[in-house]
Amino acid sequence: MTGPDDVLLVHGGTPLEGEIRVRGAKNLVPKAMVAALLGSEPSRLRNVPAIRDVRVVRGLLQLHGVTVQAGEESGELVLDPSKVESANVADIDAHAGSSRIPILFCGPLLHRLGHAFIPGLGGCDIGGRPIDFHFDVLRRFGAVIEKRPEGQYLEAPQRLRGCKIELPYPSVGATEQVLLTAVLAEGVTELRNAAVEPEIEDLICVLQKMGAIITMGLDRTILITGVEKLGGYNHRALPDRLEAASWACAALATEGNVYVRGASQREMMTFLNVFRKVGGAFEVDDHGIRFWHPGGPLNAIALETDVHPGFQTDWQQPLVVALTQAAGLSIVHETVYESRLGFTSALNQMGAHIQLYRECLGGTPCRFGQRNFLHSAVVSGPTKLEGADLVIPDLRGGFSYLIAALAAQGTSRVHGIDLINRGYENFMRKLEGLGAQVELPAAVTV
């Protein structure tokens, strides 16, 4: 919801300089919290960022009788699932539209209670984002699913049973759905065409600490041998490679120099290669990565987003802003989400030259080719950006607009900044710490 407090004035033209810290990954932490539901003992999750997706999951867990308390160290949560109980449907429904994580409660709740109610999902509006794979796999385990006006109601008439599954596409969420369901199902589950993103590996580490038996094979195959009971875990969440890359792009686009404490090379190798090809400089040390613009022109590139180990789609939007400053024609082919380039029209209003196409402009024909989706872009640069009135469309698009406004000449009004809190911890404080000229209008109009 946007209101006067949800607008940020950004005075562009100042390079971002300094240091910020990233904590645990948005795309792992809420899922590790859900995993705690499967245990018979408390779990400790460390390196938890203060972002909205964590708050949403905390609320849903508490509704189901899980106590969630702050631990001893900063960013530590202690989750005790010993009194899991059914929650009131109206209370769960209050979380409708808030995040994509509620769908991952299915398996754990079916194991613990024999039933589950899942509200309508939220998440970024970057494509249709169906959940058919999730329900197909849950049915294979033996769940019965009924669509009701207020959401989805699921039952497990008997203990869920392991099965053989092949995903039509290596979906991150559907892979996690299988993992969180198979670990306590009877017998063995074989998952083919699984997603293998670093956050999935980290979730597998969490589950293994709880007592699960999971083997990651070659060729996207995962084997899970169901066990009778799981304990708790003590885990430090892997760092947020998506947030780290966003700050890297902000450093590049503003001709700045930002040290991202906590950023980890291993999970960012594909991004780092692309960053270097574009002309960005970086240096890795034991505690993080420094990103900077080394001076001179940036290079145009051809880029396709893909499932891991390809170029992560969530890196695409911030990088496109940096590409508006590169000399020549860059090609961006978005193959994961059919509508993730709509944010570029506002960049064009700021002076960028970005043309969208329905064709697959990269080397790989994707699921969206020959259909009515503007999913390829040609970015021609470099272009001077001017401040504008911007309305944030989604999480990464929102951060990209901040980058564009910071790189632009003049002042931008960025509306809907609260959306950024869903995945970027303390972004306002971080921006100010890096010297960004930003102010909330409340401070301006008083």
Ligand SMILES: CC(=O)N[C@H]1[C@@H](OP(=O)(O)OP(=O)(O)OC[C@H]2O[C@@H](n3ccc(=O)[nH]c3=O)[C@H](O)[C@@H]2O)O[C@H](CO)[C@@H](O)[C@@H]1O
């Ligand atoms: C909370 C979280 O972790 N979000 C991430 C997760 O989203 P999420 O898990 O929702 O993304 P998926 O990997 O499932 O989606 C990938 C593609 O599969 C399609 N699909 C997916 C499920 C399904 O049932 N049917 C179907 O058709 C989607 O429409 C999309 O085109 O992985 C994405 C891909 O790395 C990231 O961009 C998101 O940041």
Ligand SMILES: C=C(OP(=O)(O)O)C(=O)O
């Ligand atoms: C698409 C994203 O997230 P979600 O799946 O939570 O909408 C994202 O983090 O960029």
